[in-house]
Amino acid sequence: MPYTVWHINTVEERWSCHIMIKLKDVELSFPNKKHVLNDVSLDLDQKEVVGLVAPNGTGKTTLLNVIMNNLKPDHGFVEIDGLRYESNRRIKEIHQRICAFPLENELFGELSGYEHLKLYKNMWQSQVEITKLVNILKMGTYISQRVDTYSLGMEQRLCFAMVVASDTPIMLLDEAMNGLDPENVALISGQIQELRDSGKLVIMVSHLLDNLQSLADRVLFLREGKIAQDLNMHERRDNFLKMHAAPSLLSKLHADAVLDVFQGQALIDLKKMDDAAQRSFVLELMANNISYRIEPLSLADEFRLTFHR
Ligand SMILES: Nc1ncnc2c1ncn2[C@@H]1O[C@H](COP(=O)(O)OP(=O)(O)OP(=O)(O)O)[C@@H](O)[C@H]1O
Incomplete structure (x- = not known):
């Protein structure tokens, strides 16, 4: 019989994998708007800043309302720190753990x-x-x-x-940066980082993608009632080529490789080209003095590719 090696979790490991919010198969429709949430399942850990991103009217606030128990899902359930909204006592216990950004x-x-x-x-x-x-x-x-x-x-x-x-372990910030000048965005961002470092789960609904890019540990895109993207912001990501959209050069590429052309910039998927093709294309860009960068997709790129293609 093989030996069983028991791995005793260190305090840090236990800390890093404690699920604070669990959503399982959550569905919600309004009478005039079906499937605003359509089978959403999510585990959110403590000590994380999670960005929730989608165009207007997509269901972000609805999702926060389901987490707060202001709206009951038609199907599925929400668990906060292992507790469900099943009695007044439980609701009170759960609401001791969450604070939502106040409405005006x-x-x-x-x-x-x-x-x-x-x-x-x-x-x-x-x-x-x-x-x-x-x-x-x-x-x-x-x-x-x-x-x-x-x-x-x-x-x-x-x-x-x-x-x-x-000072709750879970904080829900619905467009908390709305209407703030850059200095205050930076001030509040710094505080959010400190909240995360002290162990909080901070969920931020925000349209400030550049801010989320530097602040969030994880970003969720909500599309057609589902989590369309779940981005780990610390994971190393593939490089793409971003270049001035020169039509004469773009026409030489396979159509599949050109992901997007936006405001004079083209986004090229390098995975659709072999090494030799990549090298010769870059040489051609240099020979034609066309500016380019090779880097991972920004959150703004991901947003355009998810919602506008
Ligand atoms: N109480 C309600 N009754 C009926 N429809 C609703 C209700 N609340 C939200 N909706 C509809 O559900 C959809 C999602 O609304 P929600 O407020 O969740 O969007 P959002 O992504 O937070 O939008 P925004 O970015 O504009 O704040 C919208 O079409 C909205 O009209």
């Missing part, structure tokens, strides 16, 4: 930003230091003002700070 109508105009942060800290009984949080997010100049005096960007930063104040 969940803010109280007559209260200050500071009072909102205290409210979230108390609701989740967290240990977050509000003064420190206010300083980190550079909200000191307006945090004592009534929220109905806030600009969109100030409100967005407050809503993000409210989620941080909850």
Whole structure:
């Protein structure tokens, strides 16, 4: 009989594979819109930033609402940290583990930003230091003002700070960067990285693909109710050739190799050419002084190929 070698997981290994959210065969239709979610199965781990990406009206918010139990799936189930929404007690237990980005109508105009942060800290009984949080997010100049005096960007930063104040293991950020200037996008991105590093699962619905490219560990594309792409952002990916779309040269390539032509740039799939063909094509680009780069697809490239082809 062969020896059985028991592998005892290290603390790090156990930590890195704890499933915080499980969706199994989730389906959901609205009366006027069928199959907004159509058989979605997903496991999301702790200590991850997960980007959820799709064009408008595709079902991203619906998916977050299913995770929060605001919508019940027609089929399938959701499990949060091993628990299902099956009784009021369970719902309460689960909601202690999740905080969702507040909607505009969940803010109280007559209260200050500071009072909102205290409210979230108390609701989740967290240990977050509000003064420190206010300083980190550079909200000191307006945090004592009534929220109905806030600009969109100030409100967005407050809503993000409210989620941080909850200190829950799962954070759902639906378009949290909307309306923020680049400096604030960078500030909040840095905080999201710290949340991830401290062990949180952060799910971000976002249309800022360049930002997700650098921030997310994993990006999901939702298309026709399904997860059309599940990209591990740390995995080494194949190289593609990106070149100025010179028609005379593109016409020499097999049509299958030209994946996309967009805003004067062509995207060439090098896997459709053998080494010799690749070399001679690159020499031709150089001889014709045509600019090109060889690199993996960006998230924006992946998005175009998934949704616009
Ligand atoms: N309560 C509802 N009743 C009926 N239809 C709904 C409801 N909520 C969403 N829908 C429809 O379901 C589809 C998905 O909506 P959802 O808000 O999830 O999209 P989204 O991807 O979050 O869009 P956006 O990027 O514009 O926020 C849309 O066609 C929308 O009209």
